[in-house]
Amino acid sequence: MKTIIEPEKKLPVILDVDVLVVGGGPSGLMAAQAASEDGLKVALIESRSFLGGNLTIGLPILDFLGRKGNQVIKGLPQKFIDRLIKRNGASNHQSCPLHVSITFIEPEDVKMVAMDMLKESGVNVLLYTFFSDIITEGDALKGIIIESKRGREAILSRVIIDCTGDADVAFRAGAPYLKGNEHGGMQPPTLMFSMMNVDTEKLRLCLADENGPYKADKIPPSYFAEHQRFIVVGLRETMEKAEKDGVTLPVKRTIIITGLKKGEVWINMSRVNGVDGTDPASLTEGEYEARKQVDEIIRYLVGYVPGFEQALFDRMAPFLGIRETRRIIGNYVLTRDDILSCRKFDDAIAVASYPLDLHHPVGGDCSLEWCDDCYDIPFRSLVPQQISNLLVAGRCISATHEALSSVRIMAPCMAMGEAAGRAAKIAVRTGVPVAEVDISKLREELVAKGAYLRHL
Numbered sequence: 001m002k003t004i005i006e007p008e009k010k011l012p013v014i015l016d017v018d019v020l021v022v023g024g025g026p027s028g029l030m031a032a033q034a035a036s037e038d039g040l041k042v043a044l045i046e047s048r049s050f051l052g053g054n055l056t057i058g059l060p061i062l063d064f065l066g067r068k069g070n071q072v073i074k075g076l077p078q079k080f081i082d083r084l085i086k087r088n089g090a091s092n093h094q095s096c097p098l099h100v101s102i103t104f105i106e107p108e109d110v111k112m113v114a115m116d117m118l119k120e121s122g123v124n125v126l127l128y129t130f131f132s133d134i135i136t137e138g139d140a141l142k143g144i145i146i147e148s149k150r151g152r153e154a155i156l157s158r159v160i161i162d163c164t165g166d167a168d169v170a171f172r173a174g175a176p177y178l179k180g181n182e183h184g185g186m187q188p189p190t191l192m193f194s195m196m197n198v199d200t201e202k203l204r205l206c207l208a209d210e211n212g213p214y215k216a217d218k219i220p221p222s223y224f225a226e227h228q229r230f231i232v233v234g235l236r237e238t239m240e241k242a243e244k245d246g247v248t249l250p251v252k253r254t255i256i257i258t259g260l261k262k263g264e265v266w267i268n269m270s271r272v273n274g275v276d277g278t279d280p281a282s283l284t285e286g287e288y289e290a291r292k293q294v295d296e297i298i299r300y301l302v303g304y305v306p307g308f309e310q311a312l313f314d315r316m317a318p319f320l321g322i323r324e325t326r327r328i329i330g331n332y333v334l335t336r337d338d339i340l341s342c343r344k345f346d347d348a349i350a351v352a353s354y355p356l357d358l359h360h361p362v363g364g365d366c367s368l369e370w371c372d373d374c375y376d377i378p379f380r381s382l383v384p385q386q387i388s389n390l391l392v393a394g395r396c397i398s399a400t401h402e403a404l405s406s407v408r409i410m411a412p413c414m415a416m417g418e419a420a421g422r423a424a425k426i427a428v429r430t431g432v433p434v435a436e437v438d439i440s441k442l443r444e445e446l447v448a449k450g451a452y453l454r455h456l
């Protein structure tokens with residue numbers, strides 16, 4: 001590849017903080033709030049025009065409750081939901097045989113509450129600001145370089161938390177990482193969209209009819225009889241019928257998520273295999289291809305799924321939803337066995353219960369495997385190798401391709417963010433590298449502030 005040398009340049013230092021969070025998705029929001037709690041100087045940068053990351057693309061939050069119905073994610077993530085509920089921007093947590101638990105949310109409320117919350121916590125939030133590079137000092141990061149309409153600028157920080165979903169900071173810092181399965185195959189992305197004017201009651205009653213033709217995967221008809229809000233995954237025979245009639249669909253399962261508004265549903269059915277969410281050319285093609293799939297998906301829904309007869313397209317998610325890119329190889333790599341055996345760790349900082357939910361990198365299907373109860377997420381999976389003051393939270397933590405398919409869900413990402421924020425605060429206060437943070441102190445603080453851990 002042809003290259004050029006970038007000329008050396010003096011950059012203005014626009015901020016000098018204790019803790020800097022890069023990325024304002026579910027993990028970043030909680031990390032910034034936790035780090036700022038007792039007076040440290042905290043900043044958060046976000047490349048988009050709003051906070052929330054994937055909380056804003058029409059997805060419900062899964063996994064606040066565990067498989068046994070007890071609440072496994074509490075603390076700051078629950079406080080966030082409480083704020084949303086106050087403005088009718090979230091439902092209560094609802095158990096589900098397939099998704100373990102569902103919390104329905106409204107994307108626009110998420111954006112507003114997230115900003116309110118961080119402003120109230122005194123976090124310096126910069127939207128429209130892209131992390132582009134690191135500034136190093138020995139084995140530590142001295143700060144980062146950002147890009148915005150003002151050009152290149154620097155932010156200095158004592159600890160940095162990478163919540164970009166793609167491990168952008170860890171990658172630039174040279175921390176070891178992996179991408180995809182043993183063949184490099186990553187879970188494919190989906191462009192979410194919503195429809196309005198759907199008769200969700202009609203759909204629900206059809207799904208509740210034991211003798212009817214509309215079958216959901218794993219969820220029995222009685223569930224639909226009892227719940228007005230739901231996610232339906234399945235309708236495989238309905239799709240086969242449509243396909244026989246010449247409708248082309250990119251997935252094997254229908255996924256419809258009821259919204260908070262009457263007649264609103266979100267559709268999780270586009271799928272573009274082979275997209276690399278860290279490559280703009282690949283993302284461009286992926287976004288274009290996903291948009292092309294939407295018309296045909298609507299043709300299927302309106303033509304074959306009960307309740308959609310009068311439905312209309314409403315809004316497209318603001319960006320292509322990326323399930324998987326880089327995962328750091330940290331001080332511990334969480335595995336499929338850890339999850340399926342409900343493993344406990346001495347350095348547990350969060351508890352999750354969601355199944356391995358692997359959207360296959362090739363083809364159009366997905367496989368699911370549940371643990372009996374719940375499993376721990378160890379602090380060491382948030383600690384990248386080689387850099388003494390960097391933590392990672394969210395979907396780019398240290399986990400195998402299979403384990404990521406479970407731990408990537410938003411409630412655990414929020415809990416990891418809270419833990420990373422509190423760990424960063426302890427590292428600053430005690431002047432130690434992040435890997436040497438006193439784990440018992442961190443775990444005690446988490447529990448004292450309302451987070452759930454299975455054992456202390």
Ligand SMILES: Cc1cc2nc3c(=O)[nH]c(=O)nc-3n(C[C@H](O)[C@H](O)[C@H](O)COP(=O)(O)OP(=O)(O)OC[C@H]3O[C@@H](n4cnc5c(N)ncnc54)[C@H](O)[C@@H]3O)c2cc1C
Nearest residue numbers: 023025026027047053054062131165321322394395408410
């Ligand atoms: C199609 C799809 C369906 C899913 N379904 C569900 C579901 O139903 N329920 C559920 O709970 N989870 C679901 N997930 C998983 C979940 O949404 C994500 O794994 C989770 O949001 C990851 O959280 P995060 O904080 O790590 O990253 P993200 O939510 O991706 O947030 C990262 C943030 O960092 C910002 N950022 C990234 N790079 C930079 C940079 N260089 N500079 C500045 N800012 C940057 C981004 O703009 C973004 O706001 C789904 C994911 C997808 C893609």
